[in-house]
Amino acid sequence: MTGTILIVDDERAQREIIQTILEGEGYRVAAAPGGREALEQLETSEFDVILTDLKMQGMSGMELLERVLEADPLQCAIMMTAHGTVDSAVEAMKKGAFDYLEKPLERDNLLLTLRRAFERVNLLRENRVLQKRLKETSSIPNIIGEHPKMREVFRIVTKIAPTASTVLIYGESGTGKELVAKAIHDGSPRKDKPFFAINCAAIPESLMESELFGHEKGAFTGASSRELGIFEAATGGTVFLDEIGEMSVAMQAKLLRAIQSKEIRRVGGKVNIPVDVRIISATNRDLEAEIKRGGFREDLFYRLNVIRITLPPLRERGSDIAALADFFVKKCSAQAGVTVRGIAKPALKLIMDYSWPGNVRQLESVIERGALMAESDLIQPEDLPAEITEGLSRAGWLPFELPPDGIQFDELERNLIIKAMERADWVIAKAAPLLGMSYKTLQYRLEKFEIGRDRGTGNGDQ
Numbered sequence: 244m245t246g247t248i249l250i251v252d253d254e255r256a257q258r259e260i261i262q263t264i265l266e267g268e269g270y271r272v273a274a275a276p277g278g279r280e281a282l283e284q285l286e287t288s289e290f291d292v293i294l295t296d297l298k299m300q301g302m303s304g305m306e307l308l309e310r311v312l313e314a315d316p317l318q319c320a321i322m323m324t325a326h327g328t329v330d331s332a333v334e335a336m337k338k339g340a341f342d343y344l345e346k347p348l349e350r351d352n353l354l355l356t357l358r359r360a361f362e363r364v365n366l367l368r369e370n371r372v373l374q375k376r377l378k379e380t381s382s383i384p385n386i387i388g389e390h391p392k393m394r395e396v397f398r399i400v401t402k403i404a405p406t407a408s409t410v411l412i413y414g415e416s417g418t419g420k421e422l423v424a425k426a427i428h429d430g431s432p433r434k435d436k437p438f439f440a441i442n443c444a445a446i447p448e449s450l451m452e453s454e455l456f457g458h459e460k461g462a463f464t465g466a467s468s469r470e471l472g473i474f475e476a477a478t479g480g481t482v483f484l485d486e487i488g489e490m491s492v493a494m495q496a497k498l499l500r501a502i503q504s505k506e507i508r509r510v511g512g513k514v515n516i517p518v519d520v521r522i523i524s525a526t527n528r529d530l531e532a533e534i535k536r537g538g539f540r541e542d543l544f545y546r547l548n549v550i551r552i553t554l555p556p557l558r559e560r561g562s563d564i565a566a567l568a569d570f571f572v573k574k575c576s577a578q579a580g581v582t583v584r585g586i587a588k589p590a591l592k593l594i595m596d597y598s599w600p601g602n603v604r605q606l607e608s609v610i611e612r613g614a615l616m617a618e619s620d621l622i623q624p625e626d627l628p629a630e631i632t633e634g635l636s637r638a639g640w641l642p643f644e645l646p647p648d649g650i651q652f653d654e655l656e657r658n659l660i661i662k663a664m665e666r667a668d669w670v671i672a673k674a675a676p677l678l679g680m681s682y683k684t685l686q687y688r689l690e691k692f693e694i695g696r697d698r699g700t701g702n703g704d705q
């Protein structure tokens with residue numbers, strides 16, 4: 244039998260008898276003549292079980308129990324009480340003692356109670372190890388998230404990263420889809436080979452095939468030399484197809500053929516070239532609904548959707564906001580010239596209350612801006628952009644009331660589009676989800692309103 248026990252009793256003879264019995268059973272035993280001495284020993288050593296007398300000179304067993312459990316609520320303690328003091332024994336149990344033993348002690352009863360106590364100690368210990376292991380496996384470097392939905396993401400990523408299966412990541416813009424795709428690549432045997440990401444919404448239809456599969460010299464006007472597409476360039480590695488829902492149906496057919504045959508043909512080429520890439524794709528659209536509408540091929544969907552990972556929007560994991568903000572502050576403070584080391588409480592409250600339609604990407608850029616604006620070493624409310632300080636809180640933000648004289652709807656729409664484009668650094672693919680529009684709809688509206696980066700003509704793409 245292994246295990247450590249601390250006996251606390253002010254009667255020396257009692258201590259010695261119990262110590263002899265327990266050492267005879269193989270336990271490692273220490274003894275203390277009173278509560279104070281016991282607490283001193285507990286400061287430097289850990290004991291699995293504390294066996295203490297109730298009535299002692301100086302500190303009572305009850306007070307010792309309270310102090311011990313205050314420091315470690317899971318400490319296993321057994322109270323020894325004089326015959327006929329059941330009330331105190333019950334009180335000790337209520338306070339959190341594991342059990343009590345009536346004096347004079349009976350050897351068998353003592354050993355049986357200790358055996359049960361050690362069963363519990365071992366169970367708790369195993370539980371702690373499991374919890375620790377769970378924590379270790381459910382985190383990925385540089386991806387912050389303690390929310391159960393993120394833990395589930397980490398669990399799946401850790402499990403499937405080493406396999407060859409295709410993965411489809413669902414999530415709104417800025418929720419970390421590319422970060423997760425990269426983590427899957429980094430956790431796979433392909434990690435030393437290239438990881439290439441392509442945003443299907445940002446590439447014009449006419450160039451998509453060449454981007455994916457490459458082209459031969461002279462394949463089309465402007466193709467002055469042979470160029471490899473990302474399928475060939477990433478060979479042995481991973482291709483990440485972001486915003487797959489924006490890919491045209493014609494292109495989807497070509498992609499499906501490439502996945503099935505594991506071969507591609509460069510645009511203008513005459514031969515098929517074998518390729519070996521793992522495909523991870525991502526979307527913020529409901530592809531199943533797109534299939535019903537005829538906008539997405541069902542057979543391709545099943546090829547891509549072998550493993551599905553759903554990333555929650557930031558507003559659904561509010562408990563992660565503070566840790567993410569802190570992570571970005573640290574990231575910024577590593578940069579030259581930035582002296583910020585934290586976020587002031589009132590600013591943090593505004594950050595926590597905000598709805599984050601642009602998700603983690605928006606939070607990251609707000610913190611970056613705050614770190615640059617801050618005059619002290621803490622980010623203050625005045626260092627945050629208006630949309631956050633104006634308290635458009637998660638609980639029902641209602642930005643507009645219809646003014647008494649009505650409104651010019653076109654003007655309102657135009658302004659909102661400009662605001663979204665500014666927030667998305669003039670990348671249409673990133674601005675579109677902020678407005679709940681598809682890439683094509685937003686592109687059309689940018690042209691219609693003649694919105695460009697310089698507010699002049701042109702659509703300001705990329």
Ligand SMILES: Nc1ncnc2c1ncn2[C@@H]1O[C@H](COP(=O)(O)OP(=O)(O)OP(=O)(O)O)[C@@H](O)[C@H]1O
Nearest residue numbers: 385386387415416417418419420421422603604607
């Ligand atoms: N959990 C996280 N921990 C730390 N950083 C994160 C996390 N999630 C996202 N980020 C950061 O937020 C930014 C946006 O993430 P990412 O580009 O992966 O999002 P996305 O979902 O692919 O966006 P989009 O759909 O617009 O392409 C990146 O700078 C990324 O590093």
